[in-house]
Amino acid sequence: MKASDSVDERAAGAVLDIDLGAIAENYRRLRATAPGSDCAAVVKADAYGLGAAQIAPVLRYEGCRDFFVALLAEGIALRGLLPDARIHVLNGLLADTEQDFVDHRLVPVLNDLEQIDRWAARGRAEGPLPAIVHLDTGMNRLGLGSDETAALIAAPDRLDGIDLRYWMSHLVAAEDAGSPLAAEQRRRLVDWLGRLPPAPVSLANSSGIFRGAEFAFDLLRPGVALYGVNPTPGAPNPMRPVVALRARILQVRDVDSPMTVGYGATHRVGGKGKIATISVGYADGFLRSLSGAGFGVIAGRRVPVVGRVSMDLVTLDVGDVPASALAPGAFVELIGPHHTIDELAVEAGTIGYEILTALGRRYCRRYHGGLDHGGLD
Numbered sequence: 001m002k003a004s005d006s007v008d009e010r011a012a013g014a015v016l017d018i019d020l021g022a023i024a025e026n027y028r029r030l031r032a033t034a035p036g037s038d039c040a041a042v043v044k045a046d047a048y049g050l051g052a053a054q055i056a057p058v059l060r061y062e063g064c065r066d067f068f069v070a071l072l073a074e075g076i077a078l079r080g081l082l083p084d085a086r087i088h089v090l091n092g093l094l095a096d097t098e099q100d101f102v103d104h105r106l107v108p109v110l111n112d113l114e115q116i117d118r119w120a121a122r123g124r125a126e127g128p129l130p131a132i133v134h135l136d137t138g139m140n141r142l143g144l145g146s147d148e149t150a151a152l153i154a155a156p157d158r159l160d161g162i163d164l165r166y167w168m169s170h171l172v173a174a175e176d177a178g179s180p181l182a183a184e185q186r187r188r189l190v191d192w193l194g195r196l197p198p199a200p201v202s203l204a205n206s207s208g209i210f211r212g213a214e215f216a217f218d219l220l221r222p223g224v225a226l227y228g229v230n231p232t233p234g235a236p237n238p239m240r241p242v243v244a245l246r247a248r249i250l251q252v253r254d255v256d257s258p259m260t261v262g263y264g265a266t267h268r269v270g271g272k273g274k275i276a277t278i279s280v281g282y283a284d285g286f287l288r289s290l291s292g293a294g295f296g297v298i299a300g301r302r303v304p305v306v307g308r309v310s311m312d313l314v315t316l317d318v319g320d321v322p323a324s325a326l327a328p329g330a331f332v333e334l335i336g337p338h339h340t341i342d343e344l345a346v347e348a349g350t351i352g353y354e355i356l357t358a359l360g361r362r363y364c365r366r367y368h369g370g371l372d373h374g375g376l377d
């Protein structure tokens with residue numbers, strides 16, 4: 001979404017502020033954790049819902065050369081923004097897409113032997129073609145499993161015609177500091193690498209970067225940490241926050257007799273109380289699981305979501321908030337300095353990734369600290 005596509009602030013129910021300067025700072029912090037490694041940026045799903053068109057050029061300006069997207073379509077769109085970046089497509093080389101990869105100079109992440117054979121055959125005919133090969137060390141989702149890896153170890157000439165940029169693998173539970181899985185995956189990867197042709201290696205996602213130097217290898221692949229979500233759950237967030245979300249109060253209602261609030265009558269006000277209705281709902285990605293579970297902040301006070309989240313509206317118990325802070329049109333913080341995206345994710349029973357990628361299209365989106373003046377503000 002271009003900035004010009006954003007909803008006008010006066011016409012919107014809620015304002016989403018996105019700090020491009022914080023994303024740039026987060027990129028520098030992540031890169032600095034492993035000075036011997038290159039640092040890529042994962043910008044799939046429109047940069048986790050925050051706008052690849054605004055964010056990718058900022059990261060490129062910071063010196064990022066390697067970008068990862070999920071889909072071929074995302075790669076083609078990103079090529080239009082970044083003429084000289086290396087763009088890698090995680091979801092692989094689907095049948096009959098080879099010419100698109102060549103035309104847009106995209107690098108496929110090859111996920112099985114069939115993709116390797118198809119890309120290598122074309123490379124042998126036309127000159128070497130770049131690729132990453134994904135080795136599945138435990139995710140059981142994409143990549144060459146142990147049988148296919150063994151077959152490649154036995155016949156490494158299947159890679160002839162491929163300009164192998166990286167061996168890649170992906171961690172299952174990097175964010176769980178107590179889990180032994182990351183170390184097991186690393187051992188399996190190192191064992192395979194010892195028997196495969198040499199090439200640079202990429203393993204660590206955001207959380208993997210914080211597992212220590214032995215996970216860094218040659219190329220870091222952070223996504224969510226760039227966008228301010230805590231890559232080290234349970235420990236302080238080493239990243240700068242990137243998004244702030246505020247919704248407008250539409251109406252404040254005094255309740256003085258026992259009554260219920262919202263669809264399904266799930267919340268009962270016992271006696272005297274005050275309910276504020278704000279202009280955000282599940283159609284905006286304010287997840288319905290926040291019904292009776294989420295919080296906002298008004299005038300420094302935490303206010304709970306009461307009753308069901310509806311499509312366009314949320315009701316808050318504001319009984320403890322001074323009336324002066326409750327004028328219609330005033331804003332309630334939903335994500336920001338007093339209520340982090342990680343807190344909201346826990347309240348919703350999900351992860352920051354889903355909160356980000358669900359952020360809706362009806363917000364007034366405002367970007368700060370961008371490249372408008374020929375450099376970062």
Ligand SMILES: *Cc1c(COP(=O)(O)O)cnc(C)c1O
Nearest residue numbers: 042170205206221222223224225
């Ligand atoms: C999404 C993704 C990443 C980025 O993961 P984060 O946890 O967001 O840092 C890295 N590698 C692969 C293969 C991915 O699919």
